[in-house]
Amino acid sequence: MTMVFDDEYYMRLALAEAEKAYELGEIPVGCVVVAQDRIIAKTHNLTEQLIDVTAHAEVQAISSSANHIGGKYLKNCTMYITLEPCVMCAGALYWSQISKVVIGAPDEKRGYTSAGLQLHPKTEIVSGVLQEECRMILQDFFKKRR
Amino acid sequence: MTMVFDDEYYMRLALAEAEKAYELGEIPVGCVVVAQDRIIAKTHNLTEQLIDVTAHAEVQAISSSANHIGGKYLKNCTMYITLEPCVMCAGALYWSQISKVVIGAPDEKRGYTSAGLQLHPKTEIVSGVLQEECRMILQDFFKKRR
Numbered sequence: 001m002t003m004v005f006d007d008e009y010y011m012r013l014a015l016a017e018a019e020k021a022y023e024l025g026e027i028p029v030g031c032v033v034v035a036q037d038r039i040i041a042k043t044h045n046l047t048e049q050l051i052d053v054t055a056h057a058e059v060q061a062i063s064s065s066a067n068h069i070g071g072k073y074l075k076n077c078t079m080y081i082t083l084e085p086c087v088m089c090a091g092a093l094y095w096s097q098i099s100k101v102v103i104g105a106p107d108e109k110r111g112y113t114s115a116g117l118q119l120h121p122k123t124e125i126v127s128g129v130l131q132e133e134c135r136m137i138l139q140d141f142f143k144k145r146r
Numbered sequence: 147m148t149m150v151f152d153d154e155y156y157m158r159l160a161l162a163e164a165e166k167a168y169e170l171g172e173i174p175v176g177c178v179v180v181a182q183d184r185i186i187a188k189t190h191n192l193t194e195q196l197i198d199v200t201a202h203a204e205v206q207a208i209s210s211s212a213n214h215i216g217g218k219y220l221k222n223c224t225m226y227i228t229l230e231p232c233v234m235c236a237g238a239l240y241w242s243q244i245s246k247v248v249i250g251a252p253d254e255k256r257g258y259t260s261a262g263l264q265l266h267p268k269t270e271i272v273s274g275v276l277q278e279e280c281r282m283i284l285q286d287f288f289k290k291r292r
Binding site: 047048051052053054055059062063066067070071072073086087088089090091092094095096115116117 | 193194197198199200201205208209212213216217218219232233234235236237238240241242261262263
C-alpha cells in the first residue's frame with residue numbers, strides 16, 4: 001500500500017483543525033505546516049479563547065514553525081490553510097518568506113487578494129483545494145450563530 | 147508643577163523602547179499603548195530574539211493590551227509607535243479596532259500606506275510625532291550594520 005501525501009491529504013488535516021475551532025465556538029479556520037513531508041505545526045483560530053485578535057491560525061503556525069525550525073524564514077515549508085489569509089496573515093506570511101501556501105476557500109470580503117496585496121515573490125500559491133468543504137464549515141458556523 | 151502627558155511624552159517612551167531593541171541588535175522600533183492616561187503595554191521589536199517574524203512591537207502590544215483589558219477590542223486605547231506599521235501590523239490593528247494610533251516616522255518602503263491599506267474606520271491616526279528622532283535611530287542602526 002502506498003500512502004500519497006498530496007495537497008488534499010494535508011488540507012484534510014487542516015480541515016480537522018478547523019473543526020476543533022468550530023467546537024470551541026471559534027470561526028472555523030484551520031492550518032497545517034509541512035516541511036519535507038513532516039507536519040511541523042497544526043493550529044486553528046483561537047481569537048476568542050485567547051482574547052487576542054492576532055491569534056489567527058496562520059500567525060500561530062508561523063511562530064510555531066519558526067520555533068520548530070530554529071530560524072525565522074520558512075524555507076521549504078508549505079502552509080495548508082482552509083481560508084484565504086487576511087491582510088494581517090498575508091503580511092506575516094510575507095515576512096516569513098514561506099515556500100508555498102495552499103488555500104482552501106477564498107475570502108471575498110477579508111482576503112488579502114481583495115485588499116490588492118500579494119505574498120512574497122518566493123511563495124508559490126495554490127488555491128481551491130477542498131474549496132467546498134472549507135467553505136461549508138464556515139457557512140454552517142455562521143448560519144448557526146445567526 | 148503640572149505634568150502634561152501629551153503625544154510627544156508618550157512617543158518619547160516609545161522611543162525608549164526602540165532603544166532597548168537597538169541594544170539587542172533588533173531593528174529599533176518601539177511601542178507604547180495608553181488607556182485613560184495609563185500605560186498598559188510597552189513593547190519593542192523582538193523578531194531576532196524570539197526567532198519569529200510576527201514579533202513586531204505592535205503585534206506584541208495588541209496581544210498584551212487585550213490581555214490587560216480582558217477584551218479583544220482596544221476601545222479607548224492609543225498606540226504610540228515609532229515607525230509606521232507594516233502590512234501585518236496594520237492588519238492586526240484593523241482587527242483590534244483601536245481608537246487611535248500615533249506614528250513617529252513614515253516607512254516609505256514597508257509601511258501600510260504604501261501598500262494602499264487603511265486602518266479601521268474607528269481609528270484616528272496622527273503622524274509625524276517626533277518624526278526626526280524616530281527616523282534617526284533607525285538610520286543610525288542600519289548605518290552601523292553596513
